[in-house]
Amino acid sequence: MLLDPPNVLAHALPDHAKLVTGRSILLTGAGGSIGTELARQLAALGPAELVLLDHSEYALWQIDTELADSTPTLRRHAVIADIRDAGRLQTLCQHHRPDLIFHAAALKHVPMVEANPLEGLLTNAVGTAIVADAARDAGTQTLVLISTDKAVNPASVMGASKRLAEMYCQALDGIARTQAAGMRCITVRFGNVLGSTGSVVPRFAHQLARGGPLTVTHPDMARYFMTLRQAVGLVLHATAVGTDRATPDCLRDGGIFVLDMGAPVKILDLAQQMIRAAGLRPGVDIAITFTGLRPGEKLFEELFHGNEPPMPTPYSGLLLARPRSADAAIVRRAISEIATACRAGQTQRALAQLARVVPEFAPAEIERRSTA
Numbered sequence: 001m002l003l004d005p006p007n008v009l010a011h012a013l014p015d016h017a018k019l020v021t022g023r024s025i026l027l028t029g030a031g032g033s034i035g036t037e038l039a040r041q042l043a044a045l046g047p048a049e050l051v052l053l054d055h056s057e058y059a060l061w062q063i064d065t066e067l068a069d070s071t072p073t074l075r076r077h078a079v080i081a082d083i084r085d086a087g088r089l090q091t092l093c094q095h096h097r098p099d100l101i102f103h104a105a106a107l108k109h110v111p112m113v114e115a116n117p118l119e120g121l122l123t124n125a126v127g128t129a130i131v132a133d134a135a136r137d138a139g140t141q142t143l144v145l146i147s148t149d150k151a152v153n154p155a156s157v158m159g160a161s162k163r164l165a166e167m168y169c170q171a172l173d174g175i176a177r178t179q180a181a182g183m184r185c186i187t188v189r190f191g192n193v194l195g196s197t198g199s200v201v202p203r204f205a206h207q208l209a210r211g212g213p214l215t216v217t218h219p220d221m222a223r224y225f226m227t228l229r230q231a232v233g234l235v236l237h238a239t240a241v242g243t244d245r246a247t248p249d250c251l252r253d254g255g256i257f258v259l260d261m262g263a264p265v266k267i268l269d270l271a272q273q274m275i276r277a278a279g280l281r282p283g284v285d286i287a288i289t290f291t292g293l294r295p296g297e298k299l300f301e302e303l304f305h306g307n308e309p310p311m312p313t314p315y316s317g318l319l320l321a322r323p324r325s326a327d328a329a330i331v332r333r334a335i336s337e338i339a340t341a342c343r344a345g346q347t348q349r350a351l352a353q354l355a356r357v358v359p360e361f362a363p364a365e366i367e368r369r370s371t372a
Contacts, residue, residue, distance in 0.1 A: 125335055
């Protein structure tokens with residue numbers, strides 16, 4: 001059940017190779033789990049050049065070295081940069097003039113961002129706006145934002161910061177759709193990726209190797225899961241659908257593409273499956289302990305907000321969340337105010353502004369935090 005993905009290739013999809021072949025591509029977060037798989041698949045499609053951007057020297061070196069071996073003729077550039085550096089991003093985009101940008105850079109671990117909210121806001125929301133503005137100014141044709149199910153009715157700063165990133169990109173896309181030419185912004189939202197850095201499967205495997213126990217936060221905790229290959233396949237397919245001129249207008253109106261991932265999986269069931277797969281007995285050979293919900297966690301994640309009902313598409317496995325329009329000027333001003341508060345170390349002010357612009361983010365979350 002867990003590893004049987006929906007068939008996202010069941011119907012004829014626009015050829016995503018046309019998106020990439022012979023074009024200049026910039027990939028942010030190239031050293032991360034999603035970024036590295038994107039880099040592999042993009043490299044195989046023959047871009048004119050592939051710019052790999054990450055702030056981690058080691059992660060960037062790893063994917064650059066891998067591509068040097070697998071696609072030695074590819075023209076590629078390994079760039080150490082922070083997406084929060086507006087001047088650096090502007091210079092980079094003006095130099096390479098990327099046709100297409102995949103924006104995968106983000107801080108994604110909910111408890112870590114809860115403990116470091118200003119860093120999460122600066123990277124996930126402010127950084128996204130910086131990347132989008134630099135791309136637009138350089139004449140980029142399409143920006144693809146990698147988002148998360150945690151952006152739906154967010155209970156965490158990570159989720160709310162990603163929702164704000166979605167809002168900004170959707171607002172820019174709305175402007176582009178009213179003009180003869182402009183940068184399209186495609187947003188792709190999905191759940192947890194099996195085997196990604198810091199995810200539950202590698203953690204369970206590590207705990208199993210040590211003889212247990214396997215730690216589960218709550219017996220009812222459930223999550224949507226997909227494989228890394230699925231996730232990247234969704235990104236490429238959704239981008240092709242969202243930008244192909246033959247796609248019906250209703251699928252190109254700024255909605256958020258979401259993978260139909262079926263039913264969520266209980267984390268307790270996953271832990272038990274992994275113990276049994278190792279030839280052991282849950283609760284007998286390997287204990288399972290419950291540690292309690294961590295800050296910002298929800299028992300259940302959602303893929304759609306109540307005001308963005310899912311819309312089916314002709315493409316098996318792809319759904320569309322109807323867009324919730326936001327005024328670009330309002331969102332841009334909110335992000336600017338959040339950036340100012342973050343850089344001044346004003347946690348309460350930054351979170352209050354976040355709650356105003358993302359009203360689903362509960363004000364109660366702000367009250368329990370102390371000023372930094």
